[in-house]
Structures are given as structure tokens and as C-alpha cells.
Amino acid sequence: MALLEVENLRIELTTRDGTAPVIDDLSFTLEAEETLSFVGESGCGKSMTALALMGLLPEGIGRVAGGHIRFNGEELTTATPARLREIRGNDISMIFQEPMTSLNPVFTVGEQIAEVLRAHQGLSRSAAWDQAVELLDAVRIPNPKGRAGDYPFQMSGGQRQRAMIAIALACQPKILIADEPTTALDVTVQAQIFDLLRDLRRQTGTSIIMITHDMGAVAEMAERMIVMYAGRQAEIGPVEQIIDHARHPYTQGLISCVPHIQAVLTDDRPDLVEVPGIVPSLREFGKDQCLFASRCAHVTQTCLDARPPQKAFSAGQIADCWHAEAF
Amino acid sequence: MNILRNFLTRCVYALILLTAVLVLNFSLMHLAPGDVADTISQSMGGADQEILDQIRADYGLDQPFIVQLGRYIGNVLQFDLGYSFFYNMPVTELILQRLPATLILVITAQLLALTIGVVMGVISAQKPNGLMSHFVTFLALFGYSAPVFWTGILLLIGFSLHFQWFPVAGMRDVTIEGGFWVHFVDLIRHLTLPMITLASVFFALYSRLARASMMEVLGSDYVRTAKAKGLSVREVVYKHALKNALSPVITLAGLQFSAVISGAVLVEAVFSWPGLGTLAFQSIIARDTPTILGILFFSALVVIVGNLLTDLALRLVDPRVGGKK
Amino acid sequence: MSDKPIIIEDETPKAQSPFSEAWGMFRRNHAALVALFVLAVIVFMAIFGPLLYPTDPFEMVWAPFSPPGQEGFLLGTDYLGRDLLAMVINGAKVSLLIGLAAALVSIFIGVSIGALAGFYRGWVEELLMRITEFFQVLPTLLFSMVIVALFGASLPMITLAIGIVSWTAVARITRSEFLRIRELEYVMAARACGVSNTRLMFGVILPNALPPIIVQSALMVGSAILFEAGLSFLGLTDPNVVSWGQIIGSNRQYILDASYTVTIPGVAIFITVLAISLVGDGLNDALNPKLRQR
Numbered sequence: 019m020a021l022l023e024v025e026n027l028r029i030e031l032t033t034r035d036g037t038a039p040v041i042d043d044l045s046f047t048l049e050a051e052e053t054l055s056f057v058g059e060s061g062c063g064k065s066m067t068a069l070a071l072m073g074l075l076p077e078g079i080g081r082v083a084g085g086h087i088r089f090n091g092e093e094l095t096t097a098t099p100a101r102l103r104e105i106r107g108n109d110i111s112m113i114f115q116e117p118m119t120s121l122n123p124v125f126t127v128g129e130q131i132a133e134v135l136r137a138h139q140g141l142s143r144s145a146a147w148d149q150a151v152e153l154l155d156a157v158r159i160p161n162p163k164g165r166a167g168d169y170p171f172q173m174s175g176g177q178r179q180r181a182m183i184a185i186a187l188a189c190q191p192k193i194l195i196a197d198e199p200t201t202a203l204d205v206t207v208q209a210q211i212f213d214l215l216r217d218l219r220r221q222t223g224t225s226i227i228m229i230t231h232d233m234g235a236v237a238e239m240a241e242r243m244i245v246m247y248a249g250r251q252a253e254i255g256p257v258e259q260i261i262d263h264a265r266h267p268y269t270q271g272l273i274s275c276v277p278h279i280q281a282v283l284t285d286d287r288p289d290l291v292e293v294p295g296i297v298p299s300l301r302e303f304g305k306d307q308c309l310f311a312s313r314c315a316h317v318t319q320t321c322l323d324a325r326p327p328q329k330a331f332s333a334g335q336i337a338d339c340w341h342a343e344a345f
Numbered sequence: 346m347n348i349l350r351n352f353l354t355r356c357v358y359a360l361i362l363l364t365a366v367l368v369l370n371f372s373l374m375h376l377a378p379g380d381v382a383d384t385i386s387q388s389m390g391g392a393d394q395e396i397l398d399q400i401r402a403d404y405g406l407d408q409p410f411i412v413q414l415g416r417y418i419g420n421v422l423q424f425d426l427g428y429s430f431f432y433n434m435p436v437t438e439l440i441l442q443r444l445p446a447t448l449i450l451v452i453t454a455q456l457l458a459l460t461i462g463v464v465m466g467v468i469s470a471q472k473p474n475g476l477m478s479h480f481v482t483f484l485a486l487f488g489y490s491a492p493v494f495w496t497g498i499l500l501l502i503g504f505s506l507h508f509q510w511f512p513v514a515g516m517r518d519v520t521i522e523g524g525f526w527v528h529f530v531d532l533i534r535h536l537t538l539p540m541i542t543l544a545s546v547f548f549a550l551y552s553r554l555a556r557a558s559m560m561e562v563l564g565s566d567y568v569r570t571a572k573a574k575g576l577s578v579r580e581v582v583y584k585h586a587l588k589n590a591l592s593p594v595i596t597l598a599g600l601q602f603s604a605v606i607s608g609a610v611l612v613e614a615v616f617s618w619p620g621l622g623t624l625a626f627q628s629i630i631a632r633d634t635p636t637i638l639g640i641l642f643f644s645a646l647v648v649i650v651g652n653l654l655t656d657l658a659l660r661l662v663d664p665r666v667g668g669k670k
Numbered sequence: 671m672s673d674k675p676i677i678i679e680d681e682t683p684k685a686q687s688p689f690s691e692a693w694g695m696f697r698r699n700h701a702a703l704v705a706l707f708v709l710a711v712i713v714f715m716a717i718f719g720p721l722l723y724p725t726d727p728f729e730m731v732w733a734p735f736s737p738p739g740q741e742g743f744l745l746g747t748d749y750l751g752r753d754l755l756a757m758v759i760n761g762a763k764v765s766l767l768i769g770l771a772a773a774l775v776s777i778f779i780g781v782s783i784g785a786l787a788g789f790y791r792g793w794v795e796e797l798l799m800r801i802t803e804f805f806q807v808l809p810t811l812l813f814s815m816v817i818v819a820l821f822g823a824s825l826p827m828i829t830l831a832i833g834i835v836s837w838t839a840v841a842r843i844t845r846s847e848f849l850r851i852r853e854l855e856y857v858m859a860a861r862a863c864g865v866s867n868t869r870l871m872f873g874v875i876l877p878n879a880l881p882p883i884i885v886q887s888a889l890m891v892g893s894a895i896l897f898e899a900g901l902s903f904l905g906l907t908d909p910n911v912v913s914w915g916q917i918i919g920s921n922r923q924y925i926l927d928a929s930y931t932v933t934i935p936g937v938a939i940f941i942t943v944l945a946i947s948l949v950g951d952g953l954n955d956a957l958n959p960k961l962r963q964r
Binding site: 645 | 804813892918
């Protein structure tokens with residue numbers, strides 16, 4: 019049994035213009051100690067998937083409209099709020115995109131780490147604090163004893179993200195969801211954070227779901243990847259195989275946007291290509307057609323008439339494209 | 346160290362403000378028609394020009410403006426705000442007698458308005474379209490629109506005259522005897538209606554701001570983080586969100602001190618509460634200028650001290666205030 | 671799995687004048703619409719009421735303390751046997767006039783100080799904001815009581831006293847709007863074209879800073895009415911005119927005998943100020959560009 023199974027997940031978002039499926043029929047599994055990466059442009063539903071896994075969809079706006087999320091075989095879509103609270107931060111935890119605003123400005127960093135330990139592991143105040151200092155050390159913050167008493171505004175962006183990682187890993191979760199953990203950081207700091215995540219994964223055996231739009235990060239971190247487009251899965255499969263031979267035009271576009279992957283892995287495409295156009299607006303979501311059609315160089319009438327089927331290839335690679343075999 | 350220096354700077358600034366109040370006070374006194382000599386001569390039943398000049402020379406009123414101002418400020422520094430011919434006692438003494446009553450009223454009303462305002466704001470923020478939310482909106486409109494003296498009179502008619510639950514006027518019942526607690530209960534009984542009346546105005550402001558501020562904070566990233574940690578609803582709302590939502594409310598409460606004192610003047614008049622407001626009211630009718638200006642000075646002092654305390658409270662709630670920029 | 675697609679046609683935005691656009695937003699706020707109607711009725715009463723109901727508010731017309739509805743006096747009589755209805759109708763004029771005039775005074779002072787501070791920055795701003803803080807330290811009602819007590823309780827003096835003590839909020843709002851707008855491109859462009867400072871301030875920036883100032887001004891009228899009521903409740907008023915607060919003040923001692931002499935004028939103040947603040951809310955909806963974009 020997979021650690022996490024997501025089956026035909028559908029998430030609807032209520033906006034002023036009506037209801038739109040921001041996640042439309044998404045299925046995937048996550049094995050223990052595996053790193054799975056979600057890739058796609060902004061607004062394609064990656065973050066919504068993460069929030070749904072945590073049971074944290076914005077109240078009154080987003081809701082799970084169909085499908086299943088099973089953690090260790092336990093259904094999460096129908097779990098009680100109390101049970102979800104037990105799981106959150108303990109079995110499944112999350113790092114957010116914005117380290118500048120994701121930490122509470124009026125509590126010390128040490129307290130924000132320690133309170134997770136108190137909530138889930140029943141540690142005493144002093145034991146939780148000592149553990150928090152150790153965790154700050156583990157995420158390589160210098161002088162952890164002194165820094166534990168600092169407030170977030172006294173730390174740099176990279177240090178705050180390290181503190182967030184310490185919070186997320188405090189209870190040694192089975193799954194760590196990292197939602198664009200480095201997007202808001204400087205490039206050098208980004209590399210350090212990725213190093214840290216890789217080392218921590220090796221030490222703890224935590225499965226990681228990495229949400230990013232950075233194909234370079236995917237190649238470095240993940241074993242398998244899911245390419246998302248407009249709330250739907252475009253392609254899923256082993257990272258190396260997809261980078262080597264993507265079956266969906268959108269994936270191909272994403273890969274050709276990244277220079278160093280190109281240089282290392284293929285020699286036959288010397289030019290950088292951009293994917294023309296933009297992600298369709300929420301109003302387009304849910305239409306019975308290929309949503310990428312408007313930006314696709316290989317579009318045919320079939321693409322506009324019906325939603326593409328899932329076509330399976332070797333090693334579990336699946337592409338949602340009418341013409342996947344042709345690429 | 347940083348915090349201490351910051352606080353000292355604010356204290357110096359407060360002293361400058363107080364001096365400015367004194368200059369204003371004195372200028373007003375100078376500009377107003379009639380002076381001390383007129384007042385004294387009136388109390389003597391009229392006097393001729395020679396005696397008036399004599400009195401003016403005695404009180405230094407014939408000196409240039411700036412000299413008189415300097416002397417006035419010098420006197421105030423020695424806690425001498427002049428002499429009330431109406432009450433026949435030094436103004437400072439007179440005010441210090443009345444100040445505690447006003448402070449009790451103002452502080453309890455502020456605390457009541459803040460506590461209930463924040464509690465109701467927080468409850469209603471969690472259900473923006475719930476019953477409590479509408480109730481808060483309604484009370485806020487009422488508090489803003491109803492004249493505070495009218496609210497006081499309505500409460501007086503209802504709870505003192507009709508139901509007779511509370512005394513009609515004053516601060517204590519001189520006829521009762523007993524220990525500290527007996528007098529304390531007596532004070533509370535007298536205080537209840539004036540306090541509620543005064544608080545009603547500010548409760549409206551605080552609950553509305555607390556609600557808005559809480560709603561904003563509940564949508565923030567760090568509250569999402571707190572939820573992602575698996576904390577209980579109580580911890581998310583009352584620990585993580587509330588401490589952040591409090592800052593703007595405390596700031597507003599600090600800005601309201603002068604308005605609270607203004608309100609207290611009217612409330613004191615309704616309930617015959619023996620504080621500075623009633624004194625101001627009486628001395629204005631009696632045209633007792635030194636007392637009026639003394640009250641203005643002392644109330645500004647109370648506001649300034651209130652602002653300093655607010656600043657300290659903000660530092661307790663929000664570590665970013667006064668820290669590294 | 672995919673359900674019905676949602677297809678929403680783009681609405682072609684119609685060109686609208688700023689006024690009709692604002693009115694459209696205002697109309698959506700039903701409370702504000704009702705309040706505007708109530709306010710119109712009150713203003714009508716204040717202007718034409720004395721003609722329609724010509725009883726002299728100072729004349730003793732019946733025995734004191736006749737309850738409302740008896741002996742043909744709709745609202746009864748006060749402690750001097752004066753017709754309360756006539757007093758409330760005539761009081762409206764003074765209360766509204768002072769409220770409006772005092773608000774104008776404070777808006778004039780507040781906008782001038784705020785505009786200068788926000789436009790010139792530097793030491794001018796520093797000085798003006800210190801002055802503003804100074805005025806915030808003085809309890810407004812006490813300060814205006816002092817002014818009225820020292821310089822006499824004539825209507826112009828009362829108006830001035832209220833205006834002088836209540837401009838600080840307007841000044842702060844105007845300043846922050848000026849600080850924001852002076853950095854915008856069109857102001858830069860006007861500056862680059864050599865437009866004079868005065869024109870820049872009042873011809874370019876001020877019109878764009880108006881929406882929040884207008885909303886605040888509406889609220890100022892309400893609080894000035896409350897202010898006047900408070901002063902006249904304390905007896906600091908011209909004894910030769912009636913106002914709502916003054917009716918309450920002069921009848922205060924007799925609430926045991928006739929509570930309606932106090933409650934009725936209070937209701938008049940309450941409804942008027944409530945209507946003004948609801949209209950202010952509506953103006954906020956109508957003029958706030960952030961809301962309009964939704």
C-alpha cells in the first residue's frame with residue numbers, strides 16, 4: 019500500500035463568477051521515502067492540491083468536491099477536524115512559499131517550534147524548548163541557543179525558511195509538503211535550502227512532495243514528477259524519463275525553458291524555447307477539451323472537441339495528450 | 346538599552362507637549378476679556394480704577410506678556426496653578442481632590458470597553474455573517490450615533506429610577522458605615538451606570554476595529570502556518586491570531602484617551618460624579634478661569650501619561666515596536 | 671469526471687461618468703439609501719418646519735409637563751409649558767446649521783494643514799504634525815468648553831470652538847493621501863511641465879485626494895452635531911435659540927416628572943447622526959476605488 023493515495027480528486031473554488039474546478043480529476047500515489055514533484059506555472063492548482071492534502075482549503079471558498087485522499091489507507095476527505103489536527107504537523111507537515119510572512123511576527127522562533135512538539139508529542143515546556151534548539155541546529159542555524167529567542171523580524175529570509183523547515187520536521191512527519199520553498203529566496207540561499215532538504219530526507223526518510231515551477235530543482239530533488247496544467251494532470255512519470263522524453267507538448271515546453279537540463283541531457287535541441295501564451299483563466303477550467311490547446315503548436319480539431327485521455331507508456335509514464343504517441 | 350532610550354525620548358517629548366499646553370493656557374487667559382483684577386473687584390462688589398491698578402500691580406498683570414508667561418510656567422513647575430477665588434483654595438489642591446474620581450471612571454470605562462469590545466470583535470470575526478457580527482455592527486452604529494449624555498439619561502431612567510437597582514447620583518453614599526469592602530461595593534454600585542455609559546461609545550469603536558483586524562489576521566499566512574501545525578482552534582485564534590490583532594486596537598485606545606475624558610465630562614454631568622468634568626462644568630458657570638485652565642492642563646497631562654502607557658502596552662504585545670527597524 | 675463547463679461571457683463595460691458610477695455603488699447600499707431619504711426629510715423639516723408648524727418654541731402654551739399626545743400637543747410640553755414639538759422642529763435648524771458650519775471650519779483647517787504637510791514634507795510637515803499631535807492631546811470637549819466659556823456662547827463662537835478642536839482626523843487623512851498621490855506619475859508629469867506649487871496642490875493633487883476626505887467630512891458633520899448637543903447640554907449655548915441638546919440640558923432636572931422631555935430630543939439627535947453616518951458608509955462604498963474594482 020502506498021503511503022499516500024490520491025484518487026480522482028476534484029477541488030472546486032467558489033468565486034464571484036461561479037464555481038470552477040481548480041483541481042480536476044487528479045490521481046497519484048506517493049511511496050514511503052519518495053520525493054514527488056509537482057510542476058507547472060502559477061495558478062495551475064499545485065498549491066490547492068497541497069492545501070487539500072492538509073485539509074486546509076480556504077473555508078467557504080474551496081472544497082473537495084469529489085475523489086479520495088488516503089493516508090496509510092485512512093480516508094482524509096471525510097476525517098473529523100480533530101483527527102486532521104492530529105495528523106497535521108505530526109504525520110504530514112508543510113513548508114510555505116513566503117518565509118517572510120509565514121512565521122508569526124509576535125512569537126519567538128523557538129516558541130513557534132516548541133509549540134508543535136508540545137501539541138503532538140506532549141513534551142514539557144523546557145523539554146520542547148531544548149528540542150527546538152536542537153532542531154535549529156539541525157537546520158544549520160548558527161548559535162541556535164541564542165537564536166531560538168529571536169523574533170522572526172530579526173532573521174533573514176533564508177534563516178526564516180530554515181526555521182519553517184525546523185517546525186515542519188519537528189515531529190518527524192511521514193510526509194513533508196514543500197510549496198515552492200525557495201521561490202522567495204536569493205539564488206545562493208535556494209541552493210543551500212535544497213541541500214538541507216536533501217540531507218534531512220536522507221537522515222529521516224521523510225517522503226517529500228515538492229511543489230515548484232523550477233525544472234532544475236525537480237531534476238535535483240525528485241524521483242517522480244507530475245506536470246500540472248490548468249488544474250489537470252498533463253504528464254506523470256519518473257523524472258529522468260520525462261526530461262529525456264516528454265510526451266506532452268507542455269512538458270516539452272517547460273523543459274526547453276531550462277538551459278542546463280538541455281545542455282546535460284539532450285544535444286539535439288540547442289535553442290531555448292518559450293511556451294507562448296498564458297495559463298487560461300479560471301472560467302476556462304473544466305471545459306471538455308484540451309486546455310493547453312490554445313498554446314500548443316500541434317493542436318488539431320480533436321484537441322478542441324474533447325478532453326484528452328490518459329495514455330500510458332513504459333515505467334508508469336502517463337501523458338494526457340491526444341497525440342502523445344507522436345512525440 | 347534601546348527601549349529605555351526610546352522611552353526617555355518620548356518622555357522629553359511629553360514634557361515639550363505639556364509646556365505647549367501651558368503656553369496655550371496662558372495665551373487663552375490673556376486673550377479672554379476680563380482678568381483676575383476684574384474677578385476680585387466683582388467679588389468685592391465693584392472697585393474703582395485705582396484699586397484695579399493696584400490689584401494688577403500686585404498680581405504682576407502690568408508686566409509684559411512674556412514675563413507673565415515665564416512666571417506662570419515657573420509657578421506650574423512648583424505645582425502652583427493659581428488660586429480659585431470661587432472655591433477659595435489653590436487650584437492644584439482642588440483638582441487633586443477631584444482627579445481620582447475622574448481617573449476611576451475613565452480607566453474602568455476604557456478597560457470595560459476594550460475587554461468587551463475585543464471579545465465581541467474576536468467572536469464575530471470568526472463568523473463574519475453570524476448573529477454576533479450583526480450585533481456588533483448594530484452596537485457600533487448606536488455607540489457612534491447616540492449622544493453619550495442621552496444614553497446616560499436613558500440608563501438612569503431605566504435602572505435607577507424605574508428599577509432602582511443603582512443609585513441616582515454621586516460616587517458614594519455618605520450614610521453607610523462599614524469596612525473597606527462595604528465601601529468598595531458602594532463605589533461599584535455608583536460606578537456601574539456611568540462606566541457603562543462612557544464605555545458604550547468606545548466599545549463601539551473597539552469592537553468594530555477588533556473585528557476588522559481579527560478578520561485580516563485570520564487570513565494571514567502565519568495563521569495558516571499555525572493551522573498547518575495541527576494546533577487547536579483555541580490556540581490558533583486566541584494565541585496566534587489575537588496577539589497580532591490586538592496592536593491596532595491598543596493603538597486606537599491610546600488615541601482615544603482625550604475623547605474618553607471629553608465623554609467623561611458629559612457623563613459626570615449626568616450622574617453628578619464628583620470628578621474633573623463636574624468641576625469644569627461648575628467653574629465655567631462660575632467663570633472661575635484659573636480652575637478651568639488648570640483642568641485643561643491636568644486633562645492634557647492624563648492624556649499624555651495615557652499615551653506613554655499605551656506605548657508600553659504596545660511593546661508588550663508586539664516585539665517589533667521600538668526594536669530594530 | 672468533468673462536469674458542466676462554466677462559460678461566462680465578458681460583460682462589455684459601459685462608459686460611465688464618475689458621478690453616475692459612484693451613485694450606482696451608493697445605491698447598492700440599501701441602508702445608506704434609506705438614511706439619505708431620512709436625512710432629506712430632516713433637512714426639509716429644519717427649513718420649512720417652522721412655517722408648517724408656526725407655534726413659538728419660547729412661548730408657554732399649556733401647563734408644564736403635559737405628556738405627549740394629550741391636550742393636542744403631539745410631543746407634550748416641557749417644564750415651562752412650552753410646546754416640545756415646536757422646540758424640536760426649531761431646534762433642528764440650529765443643530766444642523768452648527769453641525770454643518772463647524773464641520774466646514776474643521777475641514778478647512780484640516781485640509782489646509784494636511785495638504786501643506788503632505789506636499790512640502792521636511793520641516794513643514796514635522797512642525798504641522800507636531801501641532802496636530804498637540805491638538806490631539808487636549809480633550810476636545812474640555813478645550814471647546816474653555817473657548818466658549820472665555821469668549822462667550824454666541825453661535826459663531828460655538829461653531830468656531832467645535833471646528834478648532836476637531837480638525838485633526840481630517841488633517842491626518844489629507845496628509846497621508848497627499849503623501850501617496852504626490853509620488854504618482856501624473857503628479858510627476860505635471861511637476862515636470864512646470865505647474866506651480868499652488869496649482870499642483872489644489873488643482874492636481876487635492877481633487878484626487880477628495881474621496882476619503884469627503885467620507886470623513888460626512889462623519890464630521892455627525893460628530894459636530896453631537897458636539898453641539900454636548901455643549902448645549904452643559905448649558906454652553908446661546909440662551910436665545912433652541913437646539914436639541916439644549917432642550918435636554920434644560921429639562922434634565924425634571925426627568926422624574928417628564929422623562930419624555932429628555933428622550934424625545936435625544937431620539938432626534940440619534941436619528942440624525944445615525945442617518946449621517948449611514949450615508950457616510952454609503953459614500954465610502956461609492957468612492958472607495960478598491961471596492962469598486964470588485
